[in-house]
Amino acid sequence: MSAHPLLRELKLTLRILARNPSALIGGAVIVLMVLLALGAPLLAPFDPVKLSLAERLSAPGAAHFFGTDELGRDIFSRVLYGARISLSIGLLVITVAGVTGALIGATSGYFGGRIDNAVMRVMDVVLSFPSLVLALALAAAMGPSLVNAILATAFVMIPKFARLVRGEALSVRELPFVAASRVAGAGHGFIIRRHILPNCLNSAIVLATLTLGDAILIAASLSFIGLGAQPPTPEWGAMIASGRKFLMDQWWYATFPGLFILVTVIGFNIFGDALRDVLDPRIRR
Amino acid sequence: MRILAYIFRRLLAAIPVLVGVSILTFLISHAIPGDPARLIVGPKASKEAVESIRKEHGLDKPLPVQYVRYMAGLVTGDLGQSIRNHRPVTRDLADYFPATFELTLASLVLCLAVGIPLGILAAVRRNRLADHVARVVSVVGVSTPVFWLGLMLLLLFYRHLSWLPGSGRLDVTSAPPADITGLYVLDALLAGDWALLREAASHLILPAFCLSYVYLAVITRIVRSSMIAVLGQDYIVTARANGLSAARVVLKHAFKNSLIPTVTITGLSLGELLGGAILTETIFAWPGMGKYVVDSVNSLDFPAIMGFTLVASAAYVAINLGVDVIYAFLNPRIRY
Numbered sequence: 001m002s003a004h005p006l007l008r009e010l011k012l013t014l015r016i017l018a019r020n021p022s023a024l025i026g027g028a029v030i031v032l033m034v035l036l037a038l039g040a041p042l043l044a045p046f047d048p049v050k051l052s053l054a055e056r057l058s059a060p061g062a063a064h065f066f067g068t069d070e071l072g073r074d075i076f077s078r079v080l081y082g083a084r085i086s087l088s089i090g091l092l093v094i095t096v097a098g099v100t101g102a103l104i105g106a107t108s109g110y111f112g113g114r115i116d117n118a119v120m121r122v123m124d125v126v127l128s129f130p131s132l133v134l135a136l137a138l139a140a141a142m143g144p145s146l147v148n149a150i151l152a153t154a155f156v157m158i159p160k161f162a163r164l165v166r167g168e169a170l171s172v173r174e175l176p177f178v179a180a181s182r183v184a185g186a187g188h189g190f191i192i193r194r195h196i197l198p199n200c201l202n203s204a205i206v207l208a209t210l211t212l213g214d215a216i217l218i219a220a221s222l223s224f225i226g227l228g229a230q231p232p233t234p235e236w237g238a239m240i241a242s243g244r245k246f247l248m249d250q251w252w253y254a255t256f257p258g259l260f261i262l263v264t265v266i267g268f269n270i271f272g273d274a275l276r277d278v279l280d281p282r283i284r285r
Numbered sequence: 286m287r288i289l290a291y292i293f294r295r296l297l298a299a300i301p302v303l304v305g306v307s308i309l310t311f312l313i314s315h316a317i318p319g320d321p322a323r324l325i326v327g328p329k330a331s332k333e334a335v336e337s338i339r340k341e342h343g344l345d346k347p348l349p350v351q352y353v354r355y356m357a358g359l360v361t362g363d364l365g366q367s368i369r370n371h372r373p374v375t376r377d378l379a380d381y382f383p384a385t386f387e388l389t390l391a392s393l394v395l396c397l398a399v400g401i402p403l404g405i406l407a408a409v410r411r412n413r414l415a416d417h418v419a420r421v422v423s424v425v426g427v428s429t430p431v432f433w434l435g436l437m438l439l440l441l442f443y444r445h446l447s448w449l450p451g452s453g454r455l456d457v458t459s460a461p462p463a464d465i466t467g468l469y470v471l472d473a474l475l476a477g478d479w480a481l482l483r484e485a486a487s488h489l490i491l492p493a494f495c496l497s498y499v500y501l502a503v504i505t506r507i508v509r510s511s512m513i514a515v516l517g518q519d520y521i522v523t524a525r526a527n528g529l530s531a532a533r534v535v536l537k538h539a540f541k542n543s544l545i546p547t548v549t550i551t552g553l554s555l556g557e558l559l560g561g562a563i564l565t566e567t568i569f570a571w572p573g574m575g576k577y578v579v580d581s582v583n584s585l586d587f588p589a590i591m592g593f594t595l596v597a598s599a600a601y602v603a604i605n606l607g608v609d610v611i612y613a614f615l616n617p618r619i620r621y
Contacts, residue, residue, distance in 0.1 A: 125305030128605075129598040132560030137594040140582055141313045217430055221564055224432050225579055240433055244568075247436055248444050255440075258433030265428035 016278045023274035029267025037083035044077035048234045057250050067252040069242065075253065078234035079260050085235045086216050086264065089150055093215035094208045096154035101161025102204055106196045108162065109169025110188070120166065123159040131156045135218055139227040146235070149228035153218045157211055164207055168200040202279045210272035213265035220261055236261050288613055295609045299602055306598045311355050314591040315348065326368070364595065365588035369581070374592035378574055383467025384454060385573030388566065389558045390468070391493035392500070396554065400501045401547070404508025408516060409535055419505050426502025431561050435495045435568030442491060450488050452570035459484060492569040496561050500554040507550040511543035518542075544615055552608030556601035 017023040036043065046052075046064075052072035060067040066075035108119040126134070138152035172178065178195050186194075220237030222228040229235030231242065236257040243254030322339040323330070330338075339345050343354050358365070364374040407419035443451035454469050455461060462472035462481055470489060473482035515521065516539050524534045559575075566575035574593055581589035 121301070121305065124302060125309055128302050128306055128602050129309075129594070130556050130560035130601055132557075132563060133594055133597045136563065136578070136582070137310070137313050137590060140587065140590050213428060217428075220430055221432060224430075224564070225567070225582055227582060237430070237432075240430075240436070244436060247440060251440055251444075254433070254436050258430055258436070261430045261433065262425075262428055265430075266424060269424055269428050 020274045022270050026267050026271030033083055033264050036080055037087050040080040044080045046074035046077040048078045048081040049232045060252050066256040069253055079256055082234045082236045089219045090212045090216040092150050093154045094212050097157035098161050098208050101158040102165045105162035105165030106169045106192050109166035110173050110192050110196050123162050126159045139222050144227045146229040149219050149222040153215055165200045169196045172196050172199045206276045206279050209275050213268040291613055292610050299606050302602055310595045311352050364592035367589045368586045369584050374589050378596055381574045381577045385562055387468040391489050392497035395497040396501045396504050400504030401508050404505045407509040408512030423502035423506045426499050432564040438491050438495055449491050454488050492565050492571050496565040503554055508547055511546040515539045515543045548611055552604050555604050559597045
């Protein structure tokens, strides 16, 4: 009995990736971060929000690997719990932006003509804002909260997915099986769901991996400005914002959360690059 | 003449984009928040004050009517009034613009001065040391949170080494040079004031480096890949076979032809530099539009935030228009 074709392709992709050193490094970083995030309750030596004023602002040492903050909270534990938050932010942003963008792009490319033209002009407008500027304006308008920061970041990323999927949809809709499906009486919705979208999956996955790092960076920037996660949430960007006040004398406070952002985003970027080379040679830059 | 017609057509094409930008900004400021009137007067105002503002600003009218009113303000340069200091937002932004311009310009120069040679070197010495260095620089660069990098630079160069000043455009005690261009480094140079020039430049170094770092990575990457593409072309092989020196082949024949993608990415990066400036200026207390917008966020000064958003994206559109024009000069094959 032969395996499902999708499963077979997945196996093949994994086998090629396993031979690619940067895919291995990037993948290892991502797996490590996911394990740290999942295992935070087991690995963290302290409660991430528990105050301990007697130990406030103590330097890194045997008890507190990354030191403590101004309320005596253990920074190592907070950074571990922060991995949960940042990774979830990244995933949520990419899911919302990816699904919305793919639907917009597939519909636009499939119908073509005027609809396509109008939709793409709207996407151009969104793209004519520097991404952080637009995300900041949206987040400010909706009010400072983590959910709003996620929505604002996702909104900014929609055009990337819409453009990519639209390009693919334009070529897929010319393929004979689409015409055949239409002759067989399939409706537009069915064709988009069953033929257009699955054929755009590969490149959308590559783009998702590559933009996950960006999503984490933009959301962390919003939190740093004060428009994202609110205290006492142990979000990395928000931790750096509060650590900034103590930078000159308590270097560890702002340093460690930033280091974790850096390493996580490097992981996604390296892995995304490798994945692109394997899955989709066409969008190589 | 045909190039003028081309530029004119590009200008025309930018108009609908700008209109779109104004509509989106309008929608964000008038439709998304629960109550734009409340945003104008701030959260502490009384109910009556909110009502009177709603009437005064026509916020009780239907959205299209409000948009026309908003546009009428825009074309006369009216971006509303700041809640914090009751000054017109346009005037505030004009005051803060030169600092941001100086910072982004310095960053751009740094990006190109380091990114282009590094990219060329990486392409010529493919898979050798220079290429690996360039690759590490670019992966780390695009993955670094700008605000964190700024803090780390302060920690190292200001706190520990005391090599460079940590904030502002000048020492607190210094008076700025006579205002000619608004760029302190340039103005000090024009005034012939060497001490002030030194001071302004030393204040500029850290923020400019911080801001340029991310885009340096982007530019290195694009120069490398377009150089590699060009170096494989037949005419490069021919040029080499004809005995031209390696330097001449690389710099004159190859680099010139790899400029087009580089210019595109530079244009896009310059727009994104405006976004990065928000974070960099905040870290280094650099009195520009980016710091202004973050201060506005902290005091919920909504008109100021939206004014900045509009100006920043209009600048972005203008930069890309400039890039299109440069194309026309760079590549005679682009038919206008």
